[in-house]
Amino acid sequence: MYAGYAAGFLYRPWNSSFGADLFKNDKKMLKTTYNLEVRYYETDLMGVVHHSNYIRYLECARHQCLVELGLPIDSIERDYGIMMPVTSVECNYHFPAKMGDVLRIESRIEKMPKARIEVLSDIFNQDGKLLADAKVVLGFIHSDTRKPTRIPECLHKAFSPYFDNE
Amino acid sequence: MYAGYAAGFLYRPWNSSFGADLFKNDKKMLKTTYNLEVRYYETDLMGVVHHSNYIRYLECARHQCLVELGLPIDSIERDYGIMMPVTSVECNYHFPAKMGDVLRIESRIEKMPKARIEVLSDIFNQDGKLLADAKVVLGFIHSDTRKPTRIPECLHKAFSPYFDNE
Amino acid sequence: MYAGYAAGFLYRPWNSSFGADLFKNDKKMLKTTYNLEVRYYETDLMGVVHHSNYIRYLECARHQCLVELGLPIDSIERDYGIMMPVTSVECNYHFPAKMGDVLRIESRIEKMPKARIEVLSDIFNQDGKLLADAKVVLGFIHSDTRKPTRIPECLHKAFSPYFDNE
Amino acid sequence: MYAGYAAGFLYRPWNSSFGADLFKNDKKMLKTTYNLEVRYYETDLMGVVHHSNYIRYLECARHQCLVELGLPIDSIERDYGIMMPVTSVECNYHFPAKMGDVLRIESRIEKMPKARIEVLSDIFNQDGKLLADAKVVLGFIHSDTRKPTRIPECLHKAFSPYFDNE
Numbered sequence: 001m002y003a004g005y006a007a008g009f010l011y012r013p014w015n016s017s018f019g020a021d022l023f024k025n026d027k028k029m030l031k032t033t034y035n036l037e038v039r040y041y042e043t044d045l046m047g048v049v050h051h052s053n054y055i056r057y058l059e060c061a062r063h064q065c066l067v068e069l070g071l072p073i074d075s076i077e078r079d080y081g082i083m084m085p086v087t088s089v090e091c092n093y094h095f096p097a098k099m100g101d102v103l104r105i106e107s108r109i110e111k112m113p114k115a116r117i118e119v120l121s122d123i124f125n126q127d128g129k130l131l132a133d134a135k136v137v138l139g140f141i142h143s144d145t146r147k148p149t150r151i152p153e154c155l156h157k158a159f160s161p162y163f164d165n166e
Numbered sequence: 167m168y169a170g171y172a173a174g175f176l177y178r179p180w181n182s183s184f185g186a187d188l189f190k191n192d193k194k195m196l197k198t199t200y201n202l203e204v205r206y207y208e209t210d211l212m213g214v215v216h217h218s219n220y221i222r223y224l225e226c227a228r229h230q231c232l233v234e235l236g237l238p239i240d241s242i243e244r245d246y247g248i249m250m251p252v253t254s255v256e257c258n259y260h261f262p263a264k265m266g267d268v269l270r271i272e273s274r275i276e277k278m279p280k281a282r283i284e285v286l287s288d289i290f291n292q293d294g295k296l297l298a299d300a301k302v303v304l305g306f307i308h309s310d311t312r313k314p315t316r317i318p319e320c321l322h323k324a325f326s327p328y329f330d331n332e
Numbered sequence: 333m334y335a336g337y338a339a340g341f342l343y344r345p346w347n348s349s350f351g352a353d354l355f356k357n358d359k360k361m362l363k364t365t366y367n368l369e370v371r372y373y374e375t376d377l378m379g380v381v382h383h384s385n386y387i388r389y390l391e392c393a394r395h396q397c398l399v400e401l402g403l404p405i406d407s408i409e410r411d412y413g414i415m416m417p418v419t420s421v422e423c424n425y426h427f428p429a430k431m432g433d434v435l436r437i438e439s440r441i442e443k444m445p446k447a448r449i450e451v452l453s454d455i456f457n458q459d460g461k462l463l464a465d466a467k468v469v470l471g472f473i474h475s476d477t478r479k480p481t482r483i484p485e486c487l488h489k490a491f492s493p494y495f496d497n498e
Numbered sequence: 499m500y501a502g503y504a505a506g507f508l509y510r511p512w513n514s515s516f517g518a519d520l521f522k523n524d525k526k527m528l529k530t531t532y533n534l535e536v537r538y539y540e541t542d543l544m545g546v547v548h549h550s551n552y553i554r555y556l557e558c559a560r561h562q563c564l565v566e567l568g569l570p571i572d573s574i575e576r577d578y579g580i581m582m583p584v585t586s587v588e589c590n591y592h593f594p595a596k597m598g599d600v601l602r603i604e605s606r607i608e609k610m611p612k613a614r615i616e617v618l619s620d621i622f623n624q625d626g627k628l629l630a631d632a633k634v635v636l637g638f639i640h641s642d643t644r645k646p647t648r649i650p651e652c653l654h655k656a657f658s659p660y661f662d663n664e
Binding site for chain 1 (some may be wrong): 211212214217218219221222225240243249251252253254255256257258259262309
């Protein structure tokens, strides 16, 4: 995993500064931070970011987290034959993001994933204002049969150091 | 309102067949049906419609409903100075939509809107299979001050025939 | 082809009124018309449809044309193992589309496709105002090897009645 | 301008490494480089980035360039009342981008903008492979009247150091 990360480092120099940041805290959960800038085409007639784009931002944050864990989503699909479809999304919108904003998405996985991954996220702007909070649940399916499965071994290994044994 | 609708009818002939269909039922709620075809760019690496696009489809259905009520969203913003930001979204995904699918979105508003509109929707494919169910809540704000307000008079009038007096 | 179209008709009743319209004219070319309504999320901070969305609208028009020819794009990929990547796009923007607009895309293929399909399109709003004109070129590749190929037999057959023998 | 840039620097630390890079070269033109990672939802049924997204990537690169010049697009619109609509787009696609790819967009403006800005770009993947080349032309309009205008003074000043006097 580290080799992969190091290789990634060659052409993703900004990861170290704004990429997902993984660490164990007292509560033994997985926490990550992801930053991104609002893009012009993501705004709408109201002059703010369209609500559907937050759902996409959350995905960017999750994928960056997987990259940091050494398991980029495209590799999980290609190398392990596992897809991770979203099974539910909940998002509460508190304050709009605007063009020029730089968003910070703080995500946490509080329970070691088994049949599903539950990701809780807060989205802030550059002033630290909470724009939205969200819960996204993902499942696992075999990419050939599209049948549900439990968490694949590769992900179990990558995740387990961040949680207490259960 | 009817004149506007009739004018709209001239260049939107397909509304009559697949547009939102409004009627009072025993339960006195507002129900609408909206059909749309999956677009190629809405699919993703998994070969299915990306989950964020369902959030967009739901918006298309809401907007068509407003058109049928004689109050297209752009007119509400331009003529009445009211915007309707989404305040929360919940969506449960049951089965994926694919390229070539024609989706049917059945939506209902069960309570006469006051400070918010709560829209419940089910999304089906052409085989009648339930792909997703969702709840979207919208608020009302003044477009100049961006301050929250109660349902504007124009919408109150348009909605009230579909609900029992309260 | 007609059977396919008839089958499609069952669940796409609006095709007959606003779907692509295919006919031979004096010039022996393939012409189609496609209508679509602007969606809210397609607008941007300027209050008009973002320029990238016209590129997507053009694709919707092409796909509807293939449906009318009895060869929906997903079937071409799945049943014939052929993908049709876009190899170039040119689009000139004359006047902006706004929320509430209903667009009419008139497309024509002037030359029988061999190694490529060249599609010329004009996009109008409901007032007949020209919003944009475009040229999109597509190639053919085998979906397994991703190697270029000439027009597949299935498409050659579908297209040839619309052109003079060459 | 510099103060703004410095302030921006505080919360955009990654700009220095992957942001637009401005310099005069022998030819006296404006050149910039912008990097971005492919997002999952930008891929399509073919498993590659949808062609319309390159048009969006080009916009991200242009906007970053304006940020580096001290004139973010939202400020140009808000503070100077000038909008910069795209008047034409040409893009040639050579090789597909895939999930996991990190793209490098090299753009150049070869002529000092007067009534229009002409931006030429090449898009590469992390292996240095040319994926696409493009030309995008933008005009200037007053945001209130939507009438065309020549390059506004603020932009003229920001651009002129990068070009020979003409």
